[in-house]
Amino acid sequence: MPARILETNSTPFGKVAVDPVTLDIIENALRNARVEMDATLFRTALSPGIREQGDAFPLIADRDGRMVVGQFGSFIDGFLKGYDGEIEEGDIILVNDPYSVEGAISHASDQLCIAPIFRDGRLVAWSAMFGHMTDVGGKVPGSLPTDAASIFEEGFRLPPVKLYRKGELQADIVRIAAHQSRMPEWFKADLHAIVASCRVAGRRVVEICERFGDDVFASALDELLARNHRAMAHLISTAIGEAPVSFEDYICDDGKGAGPFKIKCTMWREGGKVVLDFDGTDPQSDSSINFLLNENMFKMFFGIYMIMVFDPQILFNDGFYDLVDVRIPEGSLLKPKFPAALSCRTHALGRIFDVLGALLGQKTPEFLCAAGFSSSPHLMFSGFDGKGEWFQLFQIGFGGIPGRPFGDGADGHSLWPGFTNVPNEFLERYFPMVIERYESVADSGGAGRFRGGNGIHMTYKFTEAGTIAIHDDRWFVPPWGVNGGAPGARSWKRLDKANGESIALPSKCDGIQVDKGDLLHFVTWGGGGWGDPLEREVELVELEVSRGLVSADGAKRFGVVIDAAGKADAAATEALRAKIRAERGPLEVFDRGPSLETLRANCLAETGLPAPRPPVWRNAPLALAAE
């Protein structure tokens, strides 16, 4: 039974005409409110993941739960369908179980708060915010076990519960939840911060209603959604063809030695509607790399990508949802069945952006971006320091930004909106480590007229013994280049022990013991290149060699010969470029690098790690479909 919303005022909202100026004012006011939600959260949260890195997502939705401002699209609809209870003024719902809310949040680490906004006894809007907590219990510090076989190993699960009931904090819920966490103080503070930020949005919405009237507000939201619908309908009809286009990419492995896992999506237009069908995606994994992908959320990803690629002027909201039909096979990697483990869904979440970019650009390759969104590298480091106090770090790293139609990808920057790195002086001050190296890796960005951004090489020297966990990907299947651009370099991790031993670490591992003095090299992937590398300006290649972003040897990938003095040799360059042109085949739209077979054959030699073994499927029909 869906949620029942208790309103003391049953007057229906009047439909009124809203002039375009008032409409823009209301939209701006809502955007300001969203910015305020972020500011409140970052200023009051305690965990570095939220306060330093910004791993949190706000939204404001209309009374029907359609997102008007926000980032990841509305999931309130999914929550309302699944919540068998009453919702009243002053309630704030807390949930972290993805299966209870159709994947509105996709692993138990994300705590989602949803707050109805009432005025004069009527529901006028919703605000919501979710954030990634450093620890929610479960079998490993950080709550992202690479080998979990079910969600029961990944920390506590809260179905939607009332954290606030008619404005009253249900303190026992906070006590119970925080008690499960290895970092209870961070958990409590971050949760309060999320609630405070939802409340800020509530106050702002009520102020807007007071200023313009409830009917104007409700009608304005309808019109904002309709405006987006019109713009997107136009865009879809011009940018997406009726002939299906398809793209597939891979998650390298499942953390248990099997892989790669295919994500496949086919897109076509039927009349004014676009269909995105994940048929052909591999079945769910026995491990924790499954991603319970909420259809509405994927619609938003699609919409935002369309807008950014084709017309960044359009303001996005949920208005276009009925123009998009998302089909995800049950039991697949993207719609696993309960109780499949979900904690390490970050790789698939990143990878669907690569897939999306590839799909949208196929009809119009000039708008195509290369691969490199790919994943979200995590490092966990925990233990007891010299004073016997528990420490626990959860840190998000970044790879290289892909080559783009508008230019080079940035080196070591975040593809996730609003995310920042953690200052190394902060890490050194609050955790037992020295960061010996923090730089981007020369030549790791794929060659191209616009090169991919370089990945990052970060070297941690541990000054106390402890345990680490790593979550990363793109170590086996490289990030592809486009329009003649080359793939970016793959990621790698190595532990140089204080005793002289050197160990290649898998890109997904946990429970790795480290000793004082050990060095961890955490190296992320580079972005794929865009366009023919031989068309890159010679002076720019020379400049980047002098900057150490490209090596003299790496310059040859662009057909540029650098002499001993670091200058480009014009004659040799011309000759080399001519030679490459003569010898190479026609440029493909996608350059994925070597075939899977070749990657497998060379894996041990190239990565120091055995090749992943092909996954064994328990879901026969889906496995067949993915063949």
Add this chain to the structure above:
Amino acid sequence: MAYRLGVDVGGTFTDLLLLNEATGDFWRHKTPSTPHDSSVGVMTGVNAVCEKAGVKPSDVDVFLHGTTVATNAVLEGKGARVGLVTTEGYHQVMQIARSLVPGGLAAWIIWPKPEPLAKLEDTVEIKGRIDAVGKEIRPLDEVDVRAQLTKLKGQGVEAVTIALMNAYLNGSHERRVAELAAEILPGVLVSLSHEVLPEMQEYERTLTTVANASVRPVVSKYVKNLRDKLRGLDMQGRIALLRSDGGLMSSEKSEEHPVSLLMSGPAGGVTGALWVARNSGLKNILTLDVGGTSTDVALIENGEPRRVRTTDVGHLTVRASSLDVKTVGAGGGSIAKVPELTRALRVGPESAGAAPGPAAYGKGGTAPTVTDANVVLGYLPEDLLGGAFKLDREAARTAVQTIADALGIDLYEAARGIIDIVNENMFGALRMISVQQGYDPRDFALMGFGGAGPLHVNAVAKLMGSWPAVSPVSPGVLCALGDATTRMRTETARSYSKRLSAATEAEVLGLFGEMDAQIRDTLKADGVTDAEIETRFEIDVRYHGQAFEVPMHVTLDSLKDGGLQRLAAAFDDEHRRLFTFNMDAEHELVNLRAVAMGKVQEIPSLEIEKGDGDPSRAKIRDHEVWADGGMKPAAIYDRSKLRAGDRVPGPAIITEMDSTTLVLPDCEALVDAYGVILINPAKES
């Protein structure tokens, strides 16, 4: 006789204000700016204003100056070529920055990748390491340092920045590298991160120090040139520059620490507003400084402008104290447009600038701007006072008509829409500094200045509920007034980072004592006497583990006998006010800060002649303005003929040499004893 001379160099005009300290008499002068060498315009102005007042330049004992020279050097990439020395493993600190791509999901697709302020090819790394408690874990390798500095020399760098890991805790390596740099690159200015910004976070500290080094030669050259020329006029008095935080510093100090000047320009407006407000008995003010391309807003509470620890210039955020001035791309020259796809009306941030300018200026501009909308609606009369400048109303109508056609509405509705949206954008900026910081805008008056502030101040005040809307005397020279009336200021900060349970009142008082002596010495060196110095102390407090602090004012007395516990309680109150909740986490004292200020200039404001409340002697002619869906009869008044106590009913337009004040229907303007216009909603009759 003691005279103070305030000079503000803007993009178009250089404003000067000469003040007789004893009597409060002042003379103002406006002269075109000379962007190729702004001292030329300054000298012209100095001579002219001195002549007006009948004084000699040698009678001026303080020359006070707000300048955008540092800002422009950063924005236009005209700073020095900076060589950067970093710790081994960190030479890409500026390249990677904080890894942030501004904007939402997929914004990376269209984000223009910025070039670092210190070029990567001019960045070197050196061996040697300090750890996070300030201990040396590897000594400096001087052979390596020499080799790297020699490399920088070969690159032809014009300035050097040394920014090493954890130098905020131990600057010994930076100092030694500086000694070697002096040897290897003689005559090249060197900036050290632990001196410019002794704070944690390597990227922010490095960026701030690089920004300092980058603008240093430009500012230094500018200041020296100015000083030489002023001395050439026989002006022997002190020369002081306005800092971003609204205080003054000596021109010599500014040459060392020009990063403190990045918001010098806007700070002048705020300090000017402060002086006007003080005289008119207003304590809480929001300022609205509307220029051609942008609007600066700031908040003054209880006579104190809000300060923040960062300064935003272009896409860079440097760590230097500044007044909390927010800028939005909304000004008189902002262009209105209707994108085809959404059919929404957008205004700015693109601007017609000074050239070609709004269509109404008749300088070849055709794009519809905010100024054009103001002309169409009658808010800006065609013939500005004196007839020196005539606006082309027809051109304005033609331009705005394009918006009306695109939206399918009539000309006046389109013009009104443009004004409403630009007002809304200003409102948005004001909200960020008021409501978002926990302030209620209804407790504040709104002061409009700059070229177009008084045109918009009434409407924005109505949106905010901030009354009265204030139009100060000669709003165009308010910045120069601010320069002339502000006081010397210096501050110092120390990282303390102790939980409340580990801190003691005696230790904090001891540190504050040292800091007090240090900043007093700085001001004394700049000619302020000990008796004139006022000091203030602040402690940045947060719950342990939070990323942001709240600065709390303390006095040395209040810290005695359990003062830290009282501070914690006061912080809890402030946190609840800002964020609606408290935590049971322990309090942490993060930074200690001490501020020393010179004497407040008690310069009286001149009272104007008292009138009988009837403004009709100042009326120029009848007029009409657009309001509530139609043209309404209005009147135009000459501000110079208004007298104290005059009440001007809206709708009305009050003009003076360099600005126009719009009074809306159902509002009434009152001229106060000093000629300041205070607009309030008209009382029900």
